[in-house]
Amino acid sequence: MDRAEDPRLVWGLRIGFALVVLAVWQVTAVRLGENFFAAPGAIVSSAVALLRSGELMHYFVPTLEVLAWGFLLGLAVGIPIGLAIGRWRRLYWVSEGPINLFYTTPLAAVIPIILVILGFGTTTKVFVVFAFVVFSVLINSAAGVRNVDGDLLELARSYGSSEPMLWREILIPSALPFVLVGIRIGIGRALIGAVVAEFYAGISGVGYLIIYYSNRFDVASALVPVGMLIALGVGSTAGLKRLQEWLTPWASEARV
Template sequence: MNGQNTQALQATPAAPAAAPPAVVRPPWWTSGRAISAASVVIFLAVWQWVTSAGYVEPIFLASPTAILDVAYDQFFVSREIYPHILVSLTEAFVGFVLAIVAGVLLGLVMGRFDRLRAVFEPFVMALYATPSVALLPLFILWLGIGLWSKVLIVFLGGVFAILVNTMAGVRGANPKLIETAQAFTASEAEVFAYIILPSAMPFIVAGIRLAIGRVLISVFVAELYASNQGVGFVVTQAAASYATALMLMGILLFTLAGVALSQALTLIEDLFFGRFREH
């Protein structure tokens, strides 16, 4: 730029700062939340209309209000559903907690120690690839149709997703951060606690999230296959007696459980692990 231009630029009086244009808030009904809510309401309305107008036989699809009626009866009048919910929750809870504990611990160890990984990896990969519910007949042979065969199935259904993700998280820990800690005289235990575990945290949470779906599938299939209690059993029984509304209510309980677990995990993640997300 030559001198003349510079001068010309300097000579131009600065334009007064323009007032910011009024920021218009978009109307509330265009927000994502509102649209999602509307979408659900319209879906339910169409469902109700299709079923109550007689386009679909009630045996094939119960209306939302019929499902609500059944739910009201089950929860507040006959109160028959509670023992089943308790059984299903126990199976899911015990199996899931065991899966988290074992999956995280084994994943941490296998991720850090190559030789241990070599020992266990063939079995982990084989079992991860096997649909765990296929092992149910075997487990019923071993443990009967009570709680523990279901716990085992739930455990196997969830543990490998957690284990494999944890292992990936450990192995993905930035070697430069490990070296940095070592340069500040960190011991192997300190490297593990301060670098590897926090680095693996997002992967562990992702593994647990993946396991939620598998755990619910395992509970359901196990109860469907052989049991005399549980929400899965209720669904099977209802289907066998063409009680479609009750069957759908049972399925919705699984849906609610899945959504609730997933939301709880998101909450825990936000509260405690937000910082450990990938940056």
């Protein structure tokens, strides 16, 4: 961390490693029979084909819509409830057990049941994404408020600060870094929820595309949407990290 490395060495190592992995992959795939164990070359040509035909975009847009709705709903519910739970001790005590219980439940397990109840449509997918997002946002928002310096609160109160003022001047600014961490974790979970929901619910979205090509043993084509999800995951996480650094430069990146 403290020593500045030669960027040529850094990128040489990283790119070299990637090339070695790709080379080993390509050789193994060709040896084992290419149509089954997709080689990087085959994936690239599938990607080109899927992009040309417009298929990839056709399936990708609904996924983005589901993600956006579920995610925004998760924030709209998770942040205010989380802040309230963090502020009021008894609310925190009552909700701690159920929230941990739901947070540690593998939510993916409930998807087939939600599917039966809500049907094979967009509602199910949005709900699943929402459920995946809401708890991480809620837990982190609550942790943020609970982490506020008690002395600071006492000081503010002894100077006659009202509750809204407390929120504006102290609680929200100190909770913000935590809330942002929760949002970042939430995005990762939202992607998981969207994909798993699309595996089962209906015939749209990249999740469906993955299943469709896997069932046809076309591994190369199935890996194209996977690659796209990887890009989406990495991109959104990196973007949020930037947002975090910009909005809360004072917070250190060392938690959760």
